[in-house]
Amino acid sequence: MADSLVLDIGGDIGALVIHTGPELDSAEIELSPVGFDHQRFHNQVHARHLPDGVRHNAVFPRVHAGEYRVWRDHDTVHGTVRIEGGQVAEYTW
Template sequence: MASSLVLDIGGDIGALVIHTGPDLDSAEIELSPVGFDHQRFHNQVHARHLPEGVRHNAVFPRVQAGEYTVWRDHSTAHGTVLVEGGRVAEYTW
């Protein structure tokens, strides 16, 4: 069974796919604009069944262009990612 998603990108709106391992299945991953740690939003990691196998990722289908902090937990950043309008950014956990 293949998974499909609808992304709402264009103009200054992009999307972000965060690739994880199966250990994060069902976990929530938070993002915030760099410098605005309190403006967090999240999405959940799901197993996606693709022709080449099962992949685990969190998909943010509509993200304002900019640089974002990816949070490991409430107080620890995992890294940063740049989201560009009209494009799909990818981040590996």
């Protein structure tokens, strides 16, 4: 059976799926709005069972539209991602 998620998107709220490898299973990934590094929030990577196999993702089901930093660790930015209201953004680790 495939895993399912509920995303709370619409208006100026979007969602983000970060695709990782299995080596990050159970790791926490942090985001922060660009320019506001101290306003971090996180979600955990989980194995998701899909019809075509297992995928590892961190899912942020409710994120305000804007540009966000994806943090590799406390001090290092992995990259940036843009969230659009009413849409699901994807980022590959």
